Amino acid sequence: MDKATASLPLMLKQLRLGSIRELWQTMAEKAIHEQWSPQQYLAELCSAELASREDKRLQRHLRESKLPAGKHLSGFNFNAIEGVNKAQVHDLIDRPSWVKQGANILLFGASGVGKTHIASSIGYGLIEAGIRVKFSSATALVQHLQQAKQELKLEYALLKLDKYAVLIVDDIGYIRKTEQETSVLFELIAHRYERCSMIITSNQSFEDWDTLFDDSSMTIAAIDRLVHHATIIQCLGESYRRKASLKTKEEG
Template sequence: MSYEKVHSLLKELKLEGISRVLDSSLQNWSKGDKDVLELIEELLIAQKKENENKKYITALRYSGLPFHKTLEEFDFSFQPSIDRKQVMELKTLRFMYEKENVVFLGPPGVGKTHLAVGLGMEALREGKKIYFVNAITLVDRLKKAFVERHLEKTIRFYKSLDLLIIDELGYLPLDTEGAKLFFELVSQKYEQGSIILTSNRSFTEWDKIFEDEVLATAVLDRLLHHCTIVNIRGKSYRLKEKQKTGLVGIQTTIGRTDKLRKSER
């Protein structure tokens, strides 16, 4: 069988992993003392890695993640209120295997979403099914599904996920219908899969999100029963980036100049 024919068959069978390493593997094999079975094993391992990488890329594409930052890229020195050991423990994904939840609390810009995405990236590497969605978008989808009479199917999808990441709960209050549907989803996920949730509001303010103290308590009861809470108190990363470019100083100077002009008038 000719060299070209072999590579043509590998391409036809979509064995890109083997095709990529075949030449170097054959060359090393011919110079060494490996038997044929060891060569075949090496080629099969290369193909397995290729398949896993393809699966990861596909899962990443459909994960809904807004960006692909890892936990290694997170600047813990800028947020000293965060217990790095706690985050590294979460990185092991033990919480997912035990069907536990994670809640990141803190003001806008402190890195809640970055940490949630970073954990999502770790879960994808482990071959887990994950999905990221904004809280308001999620509720709108549930409401639409209810109207179109396929709510059960929609909740079944979210329930099937190993990890559901719900971002920015609390930026806008939920109406009664939306709050009830959100509660239904959390109830269905309870002890069946993990949720990572980010919020800019403390738990004492959740009655303002749901506009119903009883419903807020019911959501918290299920969400926090098996949960790790990371409370972040610190400066905004967005402000940090503006400071690097000098925009904050410029804006402050402009503001002071405007005030001075008004006082002169």
């Protein structure tokens, strides 16, 4: 082995070409055996490196998204609810132009009908399409922003969320109606308006949102911003959890 070849692993490490560093020898033997041209050999190495980086990016974005495990589109029973179908959800995933427009998706329905599952399945699909997503319960997110506001860091916290093109806020109806929580929730909505997208799930329809905001004018302003560019989905059906509980009792 000549000096240049001997130093190749070190140079590839310094260049952070991990996959090429692992594969160049094995692929070189294959190239010789199959009589590849130098260009084909280089192309195969580069392709492997790019595929590895894409897989690592996907895994990193899945971890940081905090999406609930297992809530993929393939596992959702659309026959159990009305108001949404598989083709509609696929379209939101396959044609994500709404994300570039800073548009929103609002999912309404009783507890247990699958709103979180649908929102999460859209999140998983968007991540696979290269779009960064963050999932959080509304209560946890508001508490985080409230803490940031107390530390005079709310603007920084809102800007930090901007790296996620889509923010999934789950169960907004469970936020306690306090001046502090109302304030940061409205500031979040206003901050992302026409800039970054939100997917919001709620067991309360708009006419009941006066329980979320202390001021009626703030309620109207928040709803106005959310629905200006939005897909609104009303999920109608019986609670999955209730049906599962009844089935368990029957089997017992």
